[in-house]
Amino acid sequence: MHEEHVALPGTILGGRxxxxxxxxxxxxxxxxxxxxxxxxxxxxQFMDYSWADEIIASLLKASRKAKAPRFVVVRQPSVSVSESxxxxxxxxxxxxxxxxxxxxATVLGNLSPSLRQTYxxxxxxxxxxxxxxxxxxxxxxxxxxxxELERRGLxxxxxxxxxxxxxxxxxxxxxx
Amino acid sequence: MRLVLTSGxxxxxxxxxxxxxxxxxxxxxxxxxxxxxxxxxxxxDPYGMAVLVMAARQVQRHGSRLICVLPGNxxxxxxxxxTGLLDALRPVAELRNLPKESSHKFPSPxxxxxxxxxxxxxxxxxxxxxxxxxxxxxxMGDVLDTAKVVSELCNNIVDHSGAEGIVLAQLGSDRHGAxxxxxxxxxxxxxxxxxxxxxxxxxxxxxxGEAIERALGGLSSRETGGGAxxxxxxxxxxxxxxxxxxxxxxxxxxxSADRTPKTHRGALFPGTLVGISFSQRS
Numbered sequence: 001m002h003e004e005h006v007a008l009p010g011t012i013l014g015g016r017x018x019x020x021x022x023x024x025x026x027x028x029x030x031x032x033x034x035x036x037x038x039x040x041x042x043x044x045q046f047m048d049y050s051w052a053d054e055i056i057a058s059l060l061k062a063s064r065k066a067k068a069p070r071f072v073v074v075r076q077p078s079v080s081v082s083e084s085x086x087x088x089x090x091x092x093x094x095x096x097x098x099x100x101x102x103x104x105a106t107v108l109g110n111l112s113p114s115l116r117q118t119y120x121x122x123x124x125x126x127x128x129x130x131x132x133x134x135x136x137x138x139x140x141x142x143x144x145x146x147x148e149l150e151r152r153g154l155x156x157x158x159x160x161x162x163x164x165x166x167x168x169x170x171x172x173x174x175x176x
Numbered sequence: 177m178r179l180v181l182t183s184g185x186x187x188x189x190x191x192x193x194x195x196x197x198x199x200x201x202x203x204x205x206x207x208x209x210x211x212x213x214x215x216x217x218x219x220x221d222p223y224g225m226a227v228l229v230m231a232a233r234q235v236q237r238h239g240s241r242l243i244c245v246l247p248g249n250x251x252x253x254x255x256x257x258x259t260g261l262l263d264a265l266r267p268v269a270e271l272r273n274l275p276k277e278s279s280h281k282f283p284s285p286x287x288x289x290x291x292x293x294x295x296x297x298x299x300x301x302x303x304x305x306x307x308x309x310x311x312x313x314x315x316m317g318d319v320l321d322t323a324k325v326v327s328e329l330c331n332n333i334v335d336h337s338g339a340e341g342i343v344l345a346q347l348g349s350d351r352h353g354a355x356x357x358x359x360x361x362x363x364x365x366x367x368x369x370x371x372x373x374x375x376x377x378x379x380x381x382x383x384x385g386e387a388i389e390r391a392l393g394g395l396s397s398r399e400t401g402g403g404a405x406x407x408x409x410x411x412x413x414x415x416x417x418x419x420x421x422x423x424x425x426x427x428x429x430x431x432s433a434d435r436t437p438k439t440h441r442g443a444l445f446p447g448t449l450v451g452i453s454f455s456q457r458s
Binding site for chain 2: 045046052088
């Protein structure tokens with residue numbers, strides 16, 4: 001996956017910063033397929049809800065709309081910054097991957113427990129396919145869960161395998 | 177016109193209603209002398225102080241000048257000095273009963289500051305964080321939550337009001353020893369209903385209270401973004417068991433942790449005024 005890191009304009013990020021939003025959206029849309037835009041937030045002391053709403057939610061919406069897979073990750077946000085992002089993305093029904101200082105990936109935003117658990121399983125295993133999900137689930141439920149995580153920008157497809165007896169199964173990796 | 181606060185009364189939301197009711201009746205030109213006599217005021221809060229500045233500006237626009245007779249009581253005068261209110265009033269009002277210069281030395285975490293641009297907001301937020309964390313020793317979580325509230329309110333002035341605003345805050349301790357923050361942000365712009373009407377023409381038919389409640393719930397006048405600002409402010413106030421008052425047009429909406437928003441009809445406030453108070457969590 002192609003990765004681009006972004007340094008943000010300052011340590012105090014507030015208000016509806018349309019200039020930064022437009023610059024980042026332009027850059028994001030110009031990235032090749034299978035790209036990851038990493039917002040490095042380690043140095044950010046402060047981010048209000050409006051900044052998170054205007055910039056991060058806009059990028060996540062662009063990620064969902066993109067025909068080619070492009071993803072957004074926030075790296076090392078503080079507790080306060082995470083809380084602003086969580087609140088802003090939840091309003092839009094979006095989700096955002098957060099990676100902490102130890103490299104652990106979690107999801108910000110509203111996500112059902114079953115989808116959250118599936119994402120965590122993908123993170124723990126490195127890759128996931130329908131075969132890895134509990135046998136108590138129907139094949140269509142397994143498939144739908146993975147597709148929903150892909151739609152939310154939390155998993156991406158890396159390959160497929162042929163199933164015994166015909167058909168194929170997609171293999172995913174977690175966005176992080 | 178003369179508004180006199182009686183003994184024991186404070187410059188706060190109820191007394192401001194009287195002031196605003198008087199101002200609503202001012203003639204368009206040559207309004208004559210408007211005096212606010214605070215000599216008997218027992219206390220002043222940021223909400224009342226913000227109204228006073230906006231009122232002075234309104235009187236000035238009417239071709240007159242507001243005369244403010246300052247409190248005789250030491251405590252409200254100290255609050256006015258600490259919050260930088262007198263500096264904010266001087267360009268737009270005539271001050272009488274001024275305290276001695278020697279008593280002007282108080283630390284101010286958020287002195288009354290004019291908000292005209294995003295850089296003003298950045299300055300205010302940076303100053304607030306520095307003073308409350310480094311000089312007053314507030315814990316970082318509380319500092320950042322307060323800063324978020326201030327940032328949202330000030331950026332709303334820049335983004336939505338179409339006018340200049342003011343923000344000021346007061347820090348203190350309640351009778352249980354818990355530190356509290358009281359702050360107010362005000363502007364004399366187009367108001368919340370006016371702002372929402374830009375995107376939703378039907379908002380022109382709403383009552384001001386309905387427009388305020390919808391904005392608190394996340395309705396935004398902007399095409400981008402989802403109204404996270406006031407909604408986030410409300411969440412912080414509820415989390416801290418605080419109180420939030422939003423006044424715009426003819427209505428005032430009160431929000432607290434344990435109640436649904438309640439709308440009160442009052443005198444016309446041309447613009448938007450937000451008053452918040454909450455105590456530190458730890």
